[in-house]
Amino acid sequence: MIWLGVFFFVTLLMGVPIAFVMGISALGYFVATDHLRFLLAVPQRMFAGQDSFILLAIPLFVLAGNLMDVGGLTQRLVGFANSLVGRFRGGLSLTAIWGSFLFGGVSGSAAADAAALGTVLSPELKRQGYQEDYSAALIGVSSIMAPLVPPSIAMILYGALSGTSISRLFVAGIVPGVILAVILSAYAMLIARMHGYPKLPAMSLAQIGRSFGQCAPVLLLPVIIIGGIRGGVVTPTEAAAVAVIYALIVAGLWYRALSLSRLREVFLSTATVCAAIYLLIAFAHVLALIFSIERLPQAVVHTLTTVSDNKWVILIMVNLILLVLGMFLDTVGILILTVPALMSIGSQLGMDPVHLGVIVVFNCLIGFATPPVGLCLYVMSGVTKRPIEAISLHALPMVGLAIFVLAIITVFPGLVLFLPNLLVN
Secondary structure (H helix, E strand, O other), X not given: OHHXXXXXXXXXXXXXXXXXXXXXXXXXXHHHOXXXXXXXXXXXXXXXXXXXXXXXXXXXXXXXXHHHHHOOHHHHHHHHHHHHHOOOOOHHHHHHHHHHHHHHHHHOXXXXXXXXXXXXXXXXXXXXXXOHHHHHHHHHHHHHHHHHOOOOHHHXXXXXXXXXXXXXXXXXXXXXXXXXXXXXXXXXXXXXXXXXXXXXXXOOHHHHHHHHHHHHXXXXXXXXXXXXXXXXXXXXXXXXXXXXXXXXXXXXXXXXXXXXXXXXHHHHHHHHHHHHHHHHHHHHHHHHHHHHHHOHHHHHHHHHHHHOOOHHHHHHHHHHHHHHHHOOOXXXXXXXXXXXXXXXXXXXXXXXXXXXXXXXXXXXXXXXXXXXXXXXXXXXXXXXXOOHHHHHHHHHHHHHHHHHHHHHHHHOHHHXXXXXXXXXX
């Protein structure tokens, strides 16, 4: 394992993309430890790791989100959020938060959320006098809510790896997402009062109704997904296919925003995103082979349970480990590498796998807004042309609030489980 760690951190510090960090580290391990005989199993592991019907839902949901985005949904969702919260002090910053929450019900991707909302809102936030680094950090941190709201690519992957009900995972992420949105909203209102950020004109009920009507077809998408899965009509993968058809109808016929050139862009964007995800999955399964050879999951479980037999102490250690991993690794890689050990720990602690899944995914998402990797912060740096260091400084208090929410849902599992228990059998 020492050699694996050496190759891993050296390539990571060199700036090698994380998927290739995993592949190079695995190859270096096999050569350095004289385990070359296992190289024959590497291609098999890479393909077997992706040979799962449920994983087909990932590209389909990404495609559905991209189709909806082409339909101009970002502006419509922002407009609806603005009609609800714009009247409050710092209303446009609240629009960024709740627009992110609503957009998450379509994209399921934090990076896509940050890019779409950052492009739409950043110029207007700057025009209204908001500090650029603060507004970029706010959008970047708010975007981590996207994978908590169904459909969520991270939840799909956790469900596939752990055998947990994906429909229950989808529903379980909603309440933590709402809690995070409310707490970020309180912080944004406090900052708005301190800096005198403006209110927006209050909208009438008729204007709110028109704004809702413009984005109602978009807001129906997560309802169709959850309703179809819960009703037993479709599996999660089939729900993803239905979502694509629905997105084609809404974007093409309702909003009349699709053309051959735009469709080409959508398919190319989807293929690019999914290629990166599946490459990560493939190489992460090779690392998982090494972990099984070294019996690492069993060693982790034994170590944690040896340190303490107190459930809360173990959960604190698990959260700390995941938060540190999230600072350096992609969500896909973290899930594939840690879920086997975490399921064993959760079983020993008597935890509901859905509760454990939300905790694990939330930890990974915080990494999207945490330096040095902080993908959403880098996205916002690219959108606003502001230095990543300045954005990260403003993001840290909000990351602290996200960790506070993580602590709440860890200690109070009922907050996570009551909605799945109510809606999903």
